[in-house]
Amino acid sequence: MMNSDPQVPGVWEHPETPTGHPSYTAHDRVSQYNAPAGSQNISKGSGNQFPGATFQAPVYFAFPEMNSRSNDIDDAANGTCEWLLRHEIFTSWASCDHGRGLLWIKGKPGSGKSTLLRHVLGDVMRIPDIGEGALVLSFFFHGRGSELQKTPLGLFQSLFHQLLRQVPGPLMDFVHTFQQRCETIGNSGGKWQWHPRELPRFLRSSLPKVLETHQVWLFIDALDECGQEKAIELVREFKSLLEGLSSTSSHFRICFTCRQYPILDPACPFEICLEDANRRDISTYVRSQLSASRMLRESTIPSLITKRAEGVFMWARLVVEKALRLDNDGEALKRIEEAIYDVPPDLDELYLGLVRSMDRRSTSLKLMQWVCFATRPLSLDELRWAMLVDPDCPQRLLYECQVGDYPSDHDGMTRRVQTLSCGLVEVTSPVLWRLSCREECIGSGRVQFIHQSVKDFFVEKGLSALGGSLSTHLSTVLWLAAVVFLHYFPWKLLSRHAFQSPAVFAMSAFWQNGVLTGAGKSNLVVGIAHHRLSRICLSYLTMEEIGRSRSYEPAHLKTSFPFLHYATTSWVVHMKQSHASGVLQEDILEYFAGPSNTLVERWVHNYRILEKYSRDCPSHQTSLIHVVSRYGVAGALWAFLVRADQAGTDIDGVDLSGRTPLSWAAERGHEAIINLLLDWGASTEAPGMKRRQTPLFYAIWSGREAIVRLLLDRGANIEAQDKTLGRTPLCCAAWSGHKAIIELLLDRDADTETVYIDGRSLVWWAAEREVFLDGRPPLWWAVEKGYEAIFKLLLDRGAYTEIADMEGRTLIWWAAEKGREAVVELLLDAGADIETADAEGRTPLWWAAERGHEAVVKLLLGRDGISVNTQDKYGWTPLSWALFHEREAMFQLLLSKDSTVEVKDNNGQALLLWAAENGHDVVVEALLEKGASLESRDKDGRTPLLLAVMNRREAVMKQLLEKGADIEAKSNYGITPLFWARVFEHDVIVQQLIDRAATLG
Known part of the structure; x- marks a missing residue:
């Protein structure tokens, strides 16, 4: 049953896999995800699995349409696409000596790139030099699909989904971050979303670990369909990945398909131009499609279509359909041949000819507008209503709209769509999405263009051709502008x-x-x-x-x-x-x-x-x-403001989240809106109801320097304080890490000495944000800047460093506890008190040792006046905490700096007692070498030897006996080591003690 928590997304599963898991091949040599056939066996891959039976990180990276594009691509015709695996450049890329390379398969729109790649992925075992245990990852961009199907974020979500399903072990650092966010913020997709730059960073850090044990082959289709700038950025990202790998890493190969223009990588070492290699495939396809007609099959028509296609499968497909229609209508061979010669060789001209043949142009225009610009592909049910509703008609009831001429059944609606589009729009097959073991969702097919080149044509030329003269629209809009201006504008203003x-x-x-x-x-x-x-x-x-x-x-x-x-x-x-x-x-x-x-x-x-x-x-x-x-x-x-002014509407009204119109405009960076609102009387100081932050705060949070400057120029209060912590705009800028805004505020004489409600100062907030923290909400660490520079800037402006919060914690205490080495050094150079202690009596060194920040501990130990033996209110020293948390390197470091080994906590527990009880033989040896007493006792009179026996620590017991520990030492209750071992039947220990002449006491 689906999780009742609305934050938790359903487990979207591959529609063709009856087992309910996304499909990927699991041969004995290769693991492959996104296999197009959808009928492979399931394998969990190798490597460590996730800790805990209920943790399902891969689920949160899946999205419903993740595999739909590859499944929508038609199967290659028999006998086609086989040439790629034998192509000289492909085999050179697959077997290159250094084991890593980038292959660009380029071609004109409609040349069959997606079909070719899907065919190769259908049987990856045939790829040369695929290697033992190789991982094959893939993603098909879809420019006509949903947001995640056409953006780099969708690509990286899919890649992590594939990797986490197959080799989760090398990604455990990433998994930890993911778990931490889910625990502290909520579930991904509900309470928070990945920042577009986060997943590439995680892939960059995780991939080398994956390559330690597996080859990786990455195939990306239609890279250009994510947009030119993003495509070029992705190529740079993957080239950087390839160049940054060590020589000992396993093989990592990347293949992407893309149009010839724009040129994504002028220096790509391996390139295959599809039009130079697919003529035979087009010939095979054409002859296969025309085989049902004896007249066409035995004529020169197949050769004519193949020749005029010039490597473009889409052109061949449309012309084959035209030839079959003419043949079905009984046209003579000569007439069919003339019709083929009449078809323009350019795809755009071909599409334009179809547009000119559309009978119901206004209705076709409406359909094309929806297919072109819908924010996501519409289902048939959605499209039916989108076509029925007419904003220029007076209907106010859905019932009245239904008198339109759109069939209520899917088959009829599909035929209507195909007729209105002259075959340029298709309806994908309905998809079964499994939400859980008991819930399923069947959707009607989605409406999309038959090819990306069709969408490009309509955006650039087709809509204009369907909609009539552009000058008519322009004059209409300008006329409307004049009418609106004269109707609404009060001349007195x-x-x-x-x-x-x-x-x-x-x-x-x-x-x-x-x-x-x-x-x-x-x-x-x-x-x-x-x-x-x-x-x-x-x-x-x-x-x-x-x-x-x-x-x-x-x-x-x-x-x-x-x-x-x-x-x-x-x-x-x-x-x-x-x-x-x-x-x-x-x-x-x-x-x-x-x-x-x-x-x-x-x-x-x-x-x-x-x-x-x-x-x-x-x-x-x-x-x-x-x-x-x-x-x-x-x-x-x-x-609206003209009408609102006449009706007395409150321009500073707040919504339930406490936001004013001006605060929304400030956050989004809409300068024209801000000027308009302020000219109409909006207040720069109108606070929200909850945090009571003014618009200036929202401009700072979102890093909009120009808007901050504009608001200050228009009179915004630079010292305004919010309700929750009393923070000022300068504090928020320091927290967010926006250096340019900090400098702007300081140049406007913002106060650096403000103390906030929790007792923390401005420089405290800057210190907290000096280093990026995994697990923090993306809002705080999305801006990739060095926060150390911000902190130093505030110190240079004279910010006070010794103010403590309500818990007695100063900046250097906090920076040491968080491991902020650079901040600690800056504070020490500024004269910060190295021995300052919090309300618990814990110093910066104490916390750095407890947290395991070795670099900070070394930095502190190198300064004069540091005490390594300071005890907190419970009697614990830095050395005690390092031992308690089993930080061996930290323990050895502190031990080398004259730490006292005989200090006892408030319960009378010495370090040797604790180490013996917990079986840390290396630590026991180190303490004994530093002079720790073999006969130290806790409040119950137990010696290290007795504690080792009680906890069955044989190795430690032997160490202590060899160093001369008293084998007959009794606790306050008269218990000896042998007595305890005999009573609790520690037979091996009993025999060893008897061999050393121990008695029951």
Whole structure:
């Protein structure tokens, strides 16, 4: 049964694996994950497994669509793709002498790269020099898929899922960090999410350990579909990984497929150009597809298609379908041949011809806009409602929308999609996701383009071709800008706000995006599409059936209203994208009836049921002004403020999380929004209800230096203090590690001597954040800067170092306890008291020894005035704690510095007694050499020898006897070693004691 805790994600499992585990091959020589066939045996790989039967780290790295792209790719036609394993460059890469290399398989869009890679992964045993126990990892990027399918974060999540399932042992440091976060913050995906830079760092540190015992082969498909900048960054990351490996590491090979442009790595040592090698495969495919028609099979048509395809499988596929249709219609061979010659050799021209043949262009345009710009692939159920709802029609009931001409069954809807798209859009097969051993979720197929090149075409050219003249849209939008400006703008405010009018916003956006100059036509097309999609989502949310629903069950809501989840979570995204492309958003007020909050409350209510733990989930009491300020939609904010000003709306209103519109804008870095809010009277000092932090705090937390400067210039209080700890903006900057902001605040004379509610000072906070800590929330260590420099900056500005918190802990105490060597050295050089003790009587040396920070201990021991024998209020010394925590190296270090070995704690326990009782023979030897007494006794009169016998420590017993320990020494209760051993039947020890003439006493 699925975990009842809503924070815990279900165990998403591969749809084709009946056992309920993600599929990967487990041959006797190779372990492979993401095998496309989905029917391999299951193996847990080698290496240490996770501690604890209930810990399932791999589950938290899985995501539902992780394997869907590889499963969606068609099987290679019989007799194709076999050439790759014999290709000279492939075999050279697979058997290169140094055992590591990068292979780039490049090709035009539609040349069959994904099919080729999937075929190779289908039988990895045939890869040359695969090696004993090799790990084969893979990931298929999917530019038309969900967010994780097309981002590096999804790649790294998948890689860690694969590694943790097969070889968890070398990743135990990473597992520890993961466990720690789950324990302190909550479950991944619910309470927190991975920062995009974290997983690459963990892979860099974990991979060498994996390579100590396994070869690793990594295959990545469609690298270009994660975006040019990210693709280039990933290539650099993996090249850095290869170059950073030691010569003794096992083999690590990387193969990625990508288009020829952009050039991701001009110095790639191994390259295969697909168009130069796949002509025979295309010929085999074409002849296979045309084999059902004797006339076509025996004609020159197969050779003609193969020749004109020029290495592009997608072109061949579409032309083969055209030839078969003509043949089915009874056309003569000559007519079919002429039709093939008429097909443009360029894919874009081919797609454009299909667009021109679409009969219902406005409906096809709407479909293409959804498939192009949906935030994730829509299911057939979602698409049906997305097509039915029309924001320009007056329907207010879902029932009224259903009179549209979209079939209610999946087969009929699939045919409608294929007809409207002329075959350029496909519906993937329904997928069974196993949530747990008892719960399953069957979804309708997802709607996507048949190939990434189709999406690229529609974004760049196709939508414009379907939607008519761009100049018509532009004139309409500019006319709307003028109407809105004249309708909403109070002329009495002209001198004050003219430059923030919607018309000016629109003109500015158009100019910045190149629309008015003719350089950014596609931007406006994209903006118009997102505008339409956002209004469809809002129209759906306004339907009366949704407003009347009283369900609080996500599953019931999704079943009753198939489009509700998408409309709720995506309308803001579409609005933001539309605004960024220069399209006005003022008409959005009509959906929200001006300043009224009814629809916002409905949206928030549904969002908090459907996606409560999403980082974008709004809090209760959110208003429209919060939404547009948070997402930076300046034109809509202006129009809202005009109406709100007339209605007396509070511009500094707070939502239930205590956030004002200005604080949202400050956190997100929306400078235009901030200026507009402040011009309209928003307060820079309006605090939130909970932590009572002003907008300046939020700008600092998010590291937005320009916004901090703007708020200070507009009068923000530089010495404001929050409610929880009394922290000032300078304290928060020190905590967050934003050096540039610290310097800005110090230049504005921020006070460095403020003491906060818990007794800690500014420099204390800077010290805490000097070093990155695994297990800390990503917010605190995402910025990769050196915090030592920040700490030194504050010291140079005269910050006081000796202030103690309520527990008596000073900076040097805290820095030593945390192992912050650089901070300790800075404080010592600044004259910090090396012998300062906390309320427990524990000094910096005491805590550094107890925590095992050897470097800090050495640093402290090298300074004058240090005492190694200071006892805390329980009588324990640094040496005692090092021994108690079994830190042998630390113990030996302190012992070499004249530590007293005869000191006893408040219970009368000496170090030798403790070491003998716990069987530390090496420590016993060291203590005896330092003069520890063999006859030391605890409060019950027990000697080290008696304690060793009582705990069956034979080795220690022999040591003590050989050093002359009194074999007849009695405890306060008259018990001798032999008596104890005889009573508790320690036969071996009894015999050894008798051999040494011991008596019962």
